[in-house]
Amino acid sequence: MIDLAFYDEHRLMLEGLSGLVSGTSDLRTVLACDDRNLLLQKLKLIQVHVLIMNMHEISIRSLNLIVQLTISNPKVKILIVSVIESEEIVLKAIKAGAKGFLGGDSDRNDMLEAIYTLRNGHDYFSKSITHLLLNRYISGMQTDAIDQASGISSLSSRQIEILKMWSESYTNQEIADRFFISVRTVESHKNHIMQKLNLKSTVDMVKFAIKNNIIEI
Amino acid sequence: MIDLAFYDEHRLMLEGLSGLVSGTSDLRTVLACDDRNLLLQKLKLIQVHVLIMNMHEISIRSLNLIVQLTISNPKVKILIVSVIESEEIVLKAIKAGAKGFLGGDSDRNDMLEAIYTLRNGHDYFSKSITHLLLNRYISGMQTDAIDQASGISSLSSRQIEILKMWSESYTNQEIADRFFISVRTVESHKNHIMQKLNLKSTVDMVKFAIKNNIIEI
DNA sequence: TCTGTCTTACGTGAAACACGTAAATCTGTT
DNA sequence: AACAGATTTACGTGTTTCACGTAAGACAGA
Numbered sequence: 001m002i003d004l005a006f007y008d009e010h011r012l013m014l015e016g017l018s019g020l021v022s023g024t025s026d027l028r029t030v031l032a033c034d035d036r037n038l039l040l041q042k043l044k045l046i047q048v049h050v051l052i053m054n055m056h057e058i059s060i061r062s063l064n065l066i067v068q069l070t071i072s073n074p075k076v077k078i079l080i081v082s083v084i085e086s087e088e089i090v091l092k093a094i095k096a097g098a099k100g101f102l103g104g105d106s107d108r109n110d111m112l113e114a115i116y117t118l119r120n121g122h123d124y125f126s127k128s129i130t131h132l133l134l135n136r137y138i139s140g141m142q143t144d145a146i147d148q149a150s151g152i153s154s155l156s157s158r159q160i161e162i163l164k165m166w167s168e169s170y171t172n173q174e175i176a177d178r179f180f181i182s183v184r185t186v187e188s189h190k191n192h193i194m195q196k197l198n199l200k201s202t203v204d205m206v207k208f209a210i211k212n213n214i215i216e217i
Numbered sequence: 218m219i220d221l222a223f224y225d226e227h228r229l230m231l232e233g234l235s236g237l238v239s240g241t242s243d244l245r246t247v248l249a250c251d252d253r254n255l256l257l258q259k260l261k262l263i264q265v266h267v268l269i270m271n272m273h274e275i276s277i278r279s280l281n282l283i284v285q286l287t288i289s290n291p292k293v294k295i296l297i298v299s300v301i302e303s304e305e306i307v308l309k310a311i312k313a314g315a316k317g318f319l320g321g322d323s324d325r326n327d328m329l330e331a332i333y334t335l336r337n338g339h340d341y342f343s344k345s346i347t348h349l350l351l352n353r354y355i356s357g358m359q360t361d362a363i364d365q366a367s368g369i370s371s372l373s374s375r376q377i378e379i380l381k382m383w384s385e386s387y388t389n390q391e392i393a394d395r396f397f398i399s400v401r402t403v404e405s406h407k408n409h410i411m412q413k414l415n416l417k418s419t420v421d422m423v424k425f426a427i428k429n430n431i432i433e434i
Numbered sequence: 435t436c437t438g439t440c441t442t443a444c445g446t447g448a449a450a451c452a453c454g455t456a457a458a459t460c461t462g463t464t
Numbered sequence: 465a466a467c468a469g470a471t472t473t474a475c476g477t478g479t480t481t482c483a484c485g486t487a488a489g490a491c492a493g494a
Contacts, residue, residue, distance in 0.1 A: 010300045011324040013271075016233025034321075054230075056273070056300045083227045083273045104251075107228040156440060169418045172481070183480090184443050191483075192440090202482080203386045206423040207434045217424045373471060389450065401474050404451075409471090411452095419451080 002119050003047055005031035005076075007039050008054040017054060017081070020108050027115065036065055043073050050115050055082040055093070060213065063096045067152065067213040070097030071164065074157040077118035081111070090129055095151040096213065100124035152212045154196055160214065162189040166202075167209035219336050220264055222248035222293075224256050225271040234271060234298070237325050244332065253282055260290050267332050272299040272310070280313045287314030294335040298328070307346055320345035369429045371413055377431065379406040383419075384426035 004027055008014035011034045018032045030046055033039040043051075051069065055062050066078060079100040080093050090101055100114045106126045114124040152160065165175045166186075176183045190205070199205055209215045221244055225231035228251045235249045247263055250256045260268075268286065272279050283295060296317040297310050307318055317331045323343045331341040372380070382392045383403075393400045407422070416422055426432045 010298075010321045012237070012298055012319060012328055013230060013233065013300075015325050016230065016235075016237050019236045020229070020233050081227075081229060083230075102229060104227045108232050111229055158441065167420060169420045171418075181441085182443060184445095185441075187481075187483095188443070189441080190481090194483095201386045201388075202420075203384060203423055206420055207427075210424070210427060211434055217428055375472065398472085399474060400449090401476095402472075405474070406472080407450090408452075 002027050002049045002115060003030045004028065004115065005033070005039070005043065005046070005048040005051045006053075007033050007036075007051060009034055009036075009056065010054070013054055017052060020111060021115075024112065027112070039065075040068060040072060043069070043076065048073070048076050050077045050079055050118050052079045052081060052111070052115070053098075055080050055084065055089070057084075063092055064213045066093060066096040066098055070152065071157070071160050071214070074160075079111075079114055079118055079124070081106075085128055095153070097153050101129045102126045103128040152214065155193060159189055159193050159196075162186060163193055163205065163209055164214050166190065167206050167215045219244050219266045219332060220247045221245065221332065222250070222256070222260065222263070222265040222268045223270075224250050224253075224268060226251055226253075226273065227271070230271055234269065237328060238332075241329065244329070256282075257285060257289065260286070260293065265290070265293050267294045267296055267335050269296045269298060269328070269332070270315075272297050272301065272306070274301075280309055283310060283313035283315055296328075296331055296335055296341070298323075302345055317341035318346045319343045369431070372410060376406055376410050376413075379403060380410055380422065380426055381431050383407065384423050384432045 004018075004021060006014055006018040006029060008017060014032055014034050018029050021027045021029060030048060031039075031042055033042065051073075053066070053069075066080075069076065069078060077100070078098045079102065080098045081102045082089070082093075083104040085103050093101060100118050100123060102111060102114055102124075103126045105128045106114075110126055114126075117124040155163065161179070162175060165178065166172075170178075172183045172186045172190075175186045179186075190202070193199075194202075194205060197205075197208060199208060210217055221235075221238060223231055223235040223246065225234055231249055231251050235246050238244045238246060247265060248256075248259055250259065268290075270283070283297075286293065286295060294316045295314060296319065297315045298319045299306070299310075300321040302320050310318060317335050317340060319328060319331055319341075320343045322345045323331075327343055331343075334341040369377070378396070379392060382395065383389075387395075389400050389403045389407075392403045396403075407419070410416075411419075411422065414422075414425060416425060427434055
């Protein structure tokens with residue numbers, strides 16, 4: 001049984017989208033939500049395997065929500081549904097932590113396939129999106145490699161937590177206290193983060209955090 | 218019995234949207250279409266009372282389609298569904314021939330209500346849209362994006378130079394060498410900057426530099 | 435089971451920070 | 465010219481963070 005959450009700012013679409021999985025035996029909608037804050041709140045309480053999120057607009061707000069969700073619920077696979085198919089938005093969504101993307105050419109069956117694929121730990125992109133990605137990165141490059149392209153998703157949830165707090169101007173000591181770990185451990189995490197992202201200085205770390213919507217400025 | 222047609226470029230949404238009227242006794246979906254030309258073609262052959270059309274984007278293309286439909290099928294009432302709620306798009310859609318508009322705050326019941334209302338020859342606008350239209354007459358819009366006296370002007374040119382270089386990830390030593398001054402002096406400058414701007418940490422200094430366009434990210 | 439990553443943590447020397455003090459210089463005003 | 469105030473320069477001292485290496489236990493996937 002796979003537990004699903006749906007998010008769409010448009011109630012009508014939300015109802016329509018979630019209605020598409022009725023009639024399946026192994027998919028269960030445990031949450032359908034049209035409010036961003038409610039979503040974040042509920043996800044803390046309810047177990048969800050896949051979150052289907054409709055993205056209407058190319059906005060920092062939308063990307064930010066994905067990042068927030070990724071940070072607060074690293075185990076939840078995020079499936080983006082959108083008619084918007086610009087390279088920019090797709091790549092940014094992936095970078096923000098989305099694991100799947102359904103373009104305008106997708107139908108109900110594609111969505112179901114995407115859900116199963118995500119549940120199994122793989123990425124899923126509809127044909128149009130795959131073409132888009134291939135055009136940019138020529139052939140041979142796999143989607144998993146895009147994740148690794150020094151994006152937020154290459155970091156562990158702990159590392160993201162640390163990076164977030166530090167970028168919000170907390171000191172190592174404060175972070176250590178908050179998480180009940182040693183200051184040395186915080187330093188270690190930061191070292192590992194910088195290694196992974198290939199950053200030379202902590203200043204770069206702040207910039208990375210801003211670029212990737214981990215913090216607001 | 219009311220005959221409905223659905224149009225959405227996004228198949229997934231199309232299926233979702235049309236699925237919402239199943240379970241009603243007096244509404245019948247006679248057409249669900251994700252292709253613009255096919256829609257125009259089919260409408261010549263099939264009798265349709267209300268056309269529900271999802272509008273993803275603010276484009277001439279979309280508006281054009283409404284106009285074409287209005288011209289070729291004057292009896293078909295067009296109900297627009299869209300999360301886009303700019304005055305511009307709503308007014309243009311109405312002008313183009315739409316008889317109803319469902320905003321992001323609408324749910325299934327609103328859609329059903331809208332369908333019946335349109336069938337009876339009246340217009341239907343969801344609450345958010347009505348507000349939008351009313352606001353137009355009430356207040357002359359004001360976008361105050363001009364503020365932020367921001368302390369950058371309180372910094373001396375030397376201080377800005379130092380801040381800029383440091384925010385570009387140079388070390389104190391590198392900055393000192395560049396300006397032929399002591400590392401301690403660089404530190405002093407940074408201290409003074411933080412005092413002036415009332416910043417608690419160097420992380421805040423990076424953010425300040427970004428906010429004030431002293432550096433690019 | 436083995437391998438890799440995550441999380442935890444320490445050691446050490448260098449660099450940066452916090453906070454105070456202070457002299458020489460520049461700048462605008464009386 | 466004389467004075468006040470900000471600027472630029474710099475140091476002292478103690479604390480914190482950084483850089484780089486090492487490493488052990490936990491945990492998950494092949």
